[in-house]
Amino acid sequence: xxxxxxxxxxxxxxxxxxxxxxxxxxxxxxxxxxxxxxxxxxxxxxxxxxxxxxxxxxxxxxxxxxxxxxxxxxxxxxxxxxxxxxxxxxxxxxxxxxxxxxxxxxxxxxxxxxxxxxxxxxxxxxxxxxxxxxxxxxxxxxxxxxxxxxxxxxxxxxxxxxxxxxxxxxxxxxxxxxxxxxxxxxxxxxxxxxxxxxxxxxxxxxxxxxxxxxxxxxxxxxxxxxxxxxxxxxxxxxxxxxxxxxxx
Numbered sequence: 360x361x362x363x364x365x366x367x368x369x370x371x372x373x374x375x376x377x378x379x380x381x382x383x384x385x386x387x388x389x390x391x392x393x394x395x396x397x398x399x400x401x402x403x404x405x406x407x408x409x410x411x412x413x414x415x416x417x418x419x420x421x422x423x424x425x426x427x428x429x430x431x432x433x434x435x436x437x438x439x440x441x442x443x444x445x446x447x448x449x450x451x452x453x454x455x456x457x458x459x460x461x462x463x464x465x466x467x468x469x470x471x472x473x474x475x476x477x478x479x480x481x482x483x484x485x486x487x488x489x490x491x492x493x494x495x496x497x498x499x500x501x502x503x504x505x506x507x508x509x510x511x512x513x514x515x516x517x518x519x520x521x522x523x524x525x526x527x528x529x530x531x532x533x534x535x536x537x538x539x540x541x542x543x544x545x546x547x548x549x550x551x552x553x554x555x556x557x558x559x560x561x562x563x564x565x566x567x568x569x570x571x572x573x574x575x576x577x578x579x580x581x582x583x584x585x586x587x588x589x590x591x592x593x594x595x596x597x598x599x600x601x602x603x604x605x606x607x
Contacts, residue, residue, distance in 0.1 A: 363586030365390030369443035370434035372396055372421045372478065375406040377547040378497055378580075379447045381573030384410060385581035391443065394434035396421065421448050422466075427474040431481035442489075443584045444482040446475045447497040451511040459510055471498075471515035476522060479537075483530060492535035493584040496523055500543045500599045520595055527593035536592040538583050543599025545571035566601035 364386075374383040374395030383393045387410055395410075396419035397403040407416035415437045419430035435441045451467035475496055486492025498516045505513040520539055527537035544561055562570050579598050582588055597603050 360582075360587065362389045362581060362584075364443070364581075364584065367391045367442040368434075368438035368440050369393045369445065369584070370396075370431055370438075370441055370478075370482070371445040371447065372419075372427070372430060372474075373447040373449065374445075375399065375403040375416075378542055378545060378573050378576050379445070380406055380410075381575075381577030382445055382447075382497070382580040383414070383577070384574065385577035386443070386445075386584065387411070387413060389581055389585070391581075391584075392438055394437050396430045396434075421446075421474045421478070422470045424469065424473050424477040427477040428481045431478050435482075435485065440489075441482055441485055442491060443493045443495070444478060444486075445495050445497065445580065445584070446478050448474055450499070450509070451515065453508045453511075455508055455510055463511060464514070467511035467515045468518070471512060472518045472522070475519045479526060483535065486535045487530060487533040490534040492530075492533075493588075494523075494526075494535065494537045495580060495583050496520075496537075496539040497580070498539045498541050498595070500541045500597050500603055502539075502541055502595065503597060503603050503605060524593050524595070531592050536589065538591060538593065539595045540576075540580055540583060541595055541597045541599065542576060543571060543597065543602045545573055545576055547573055564602070565599070569600065571598065571600060 369386050369391045371383040373379040375397030383395050392413050394415040396417045398420050403416045407414040417433050420426040502516050502520050
């Protein structure tokens, strides 16, 4: 399928590894010029090299409002404009209500909620003025089904989902769509650190009996950024192999 986005310009946050890198690769395969960011210069450089010509590596930390804003601004400058924004960041430390101190919440909200708001604030004016844009947030399936030991992530990402749904209704008349994509368990470096037995046990709990692949996740993300996806707006789409058990 022709995604209709050849020549477009995309900023993919936390694109030096995992699902962010998978998304950046799928966008580049569709002919998009992509800027990626990461905190580790060496890993970022290696990721850009693996993507090939047309990838723009930018050292940035999107865990703060300032860092998230700066990434979008530098991506726009590097690419000569911006058509697609993919927000993404790692998760805060695990913990439940009893084990998580109140002081831990502001950093988690900055990482997984306020960074999303900041990147959208920086990217949207240009998209609105040109009458075309795509914003896609990589969140988590835990927005639909919270995990007890991830209370910080559950809270922050659910807030981001509410923000994105509200934003989607307000910018759609300007030709900009806003969606989120909710990954389940995928074969990334984090899961790769587990032993084979633990990985098999995780896969056994998924209806497909396999972990997701970052490459396939990226293809779904790229479609949501495409021209044919113009009528998908305000959606929160799970990509989890059917692990989420709910009807809605």
